Amino acid sequence: MGRLTGRTVAFLTSDKGIEEPELTTPWQAVVEAGGTAVLVSAQPGTVRAVNNDLDPAGEYPVDRTLDQVSADDVDALVIPGGTVNADTLRTQEAARALVTAVLGAGKPVAAICHAPWTLIEAGVVDGVTLTSYPSLATDLRNAGANWVDREVVVSDVAGATLITSRNPDDLPAFSGALVDAVAG
Numbered sequence: 703m704g705r706l707t708g709r710t711v712a713f714l715t716s717d718k719g720i721e722e723p724e725l726t727t728p729w730q731a732v733v734e735a736g737g738t739a740v741l742v743s744a745q746p747g748t749v750r751a752v753n754n755d756l757d758p759a760g761e762y763p764v765d766r767t768l769d770q771v772s773a774d775d776v777d778a779l780v781i782p783g784g785t786v787n788a789d790t791l792r793t794q795e796a797a798r799a800l801v802t803a804v805l806g807a808g809k810p811v812a813a814i815c816h817a818p819w820t821l822i823e824a825g826v827v828d829g830v831t832l833t834s835y836p837s838l839a840t841d842l843r844n845a846g847a848n849w850v851d852r853e854v855v856v857s858d859v860a861g862a863t864l865i866t867s868r869n870p871d872d873l874p875a876f877s878g879a880l881v882d883a884v885a886g
Contacts, residue, residue, distance in 0.1 A: 703736060704734070704735045704736020704737070705735045705736060705881060705885040706732060706735040706736045706737030706777075706881065706884055706885060707736035707737070708736075709736075709737045709738070709777040709778070709884050709885075710737065710738045710739075710740060710775065710776050710777050711732045711737050711738070711739050711740070711776065711777060711778045711779070711780060711880075711884060712739075712740050712741075712742045712766075712771060712775075712776040712778070712779050712780070712800075713725060713728075713729060713739060713740065713741050713742065713779075713780045713781075713782065714742050714743075714779055714780065714781050714791065714797060714800060714801075714820075715741065715742070715743050715749050715781075715782060715787055715791070716743065716744065716749070716786070716787045716790035716791050716794070717743055717744065717745055717747075717748075717749050717750065717790075718749065718750045718752075718786055718787070718790075719750070719752055719755070719784045719785065719786025719787040719789075719790065720749055720750070720751045720752065720762075720782050720783075720784045720787040721751070721752060721753070721754075721755070721782055721783045721784035721787065721815060721870065722751035722752065722753050722759040722760060723753070723870045723873060724782035724783045724784065724814050724815055724817075724870060724873070725751060725762070725782040726751075726760075727870075727873040727876075727877055728780050728782075728812065728814075728873070728876060728877045728880050729780075730877075731877035731878070731880065731881050732880070732881065732884070735881045735884075735885070737777075737881075737884065740765040740766055740771075740776075741762055741763065741764050741765045741766075742764070742765065742766050742767070742768060742771050742800075743764045743767065743768070744767060744768050744794055744796065744797070745764070745767065746764050746767055747763075747764055748761040748762060748763050748764065749761065749762050749764060751784070752784060752786075755784060755785050755786070768794070768796040768797060768800060769796065771800065772800075772803065773800070773803035773804045773806065773807040773809065774807070776804065776809065777809060777810075777884055778804070778809055778810040778811070778812065778880065778883065778884045779800065779801065779804040779809070779810070779811045779812070780811075780812045780813075780880065781801070781811070781812070781813040781814070781817035781820055781821075782814060782815075782817060783813075783814045783815025783816040783817045783835065783869075784815070784816065785816050787816070787817075788815070788816035788817050788818075788819045788820060789816070789819060791817075791819075791820045792819045792820045792822070792823040793823075797820060798820065798823050798824040798825075799824075801820060801821065801824040801826065802824050802825070802826060804862070805826055805859050805860065805862040805864070806860075806862070807862070808861050808862045809862060810862065810863040810864070810865060810880070810883040810884055811826075811859075811862065811863075811864055811865070812864075812865035812866070812876065812879070812880045812883070813834075813864075813865070813866050814866065814867045814868075814869070814872070814873075814876055815834065815835045815867070815868065815869050815870070816834070816835050816838060817834075818832060818834040818838055818842060818847075818866055819838060819841065821864075821866075822841060822842065822845045822847075826859055826864070827842060827845045827846060827847040828845060828846030828847065829846055829847075829848075830846075830847050830848065830857050830859055830864060831847070831848040831849075831850060831855055831857050832847055832848070832849065832850070832855050832857055832864065832866040833849065833850055833851060833852050833853075833854070833855045833866045833867060833868050834849065834866060834868060835868055835869055836851065836868065851868070852868075853867060853868065853871070853872040853875045853876075854866070854867045854872055854875040854876050854878075854879050855867075856879050856883070863883045865879045865880055865883060
């Protein structure tokens, strides 16, 4: 049995512009640790990934739509980056609500690269130390966060774990922190 056997980790995406390694690498880490990974998006069907925000990459099937999942259904939430993905998610009320519900339930949330835009819009960064793609530093500071330039930052948000990383280069540390947090 793996460290995450019996645990479900939701990966929250829009329908396009997801940075492929930021979806697939932590997904693989969850599965290899014995967990169940599920892809959650606003619409059914498939989502389209990219590499370096521009180059088309794979398509991935949606397991559940946002209206089919709640904080009770998952043990953690991962928000991959990708500029378009993050910009779309932050405008979706149901996506923001899922983030706040998962954190409110004391469960880990992990966001990489541009994904902290969604955290800002969900109103969960004030007073929290975190990292992101460097271009978000001013946005995060303006929202009350303490932005730092590190490969991974693990912070407490009202008793829940918030994990953030800067970019795909940080995926080993990000994925490791995710598995550790979900394993407890």
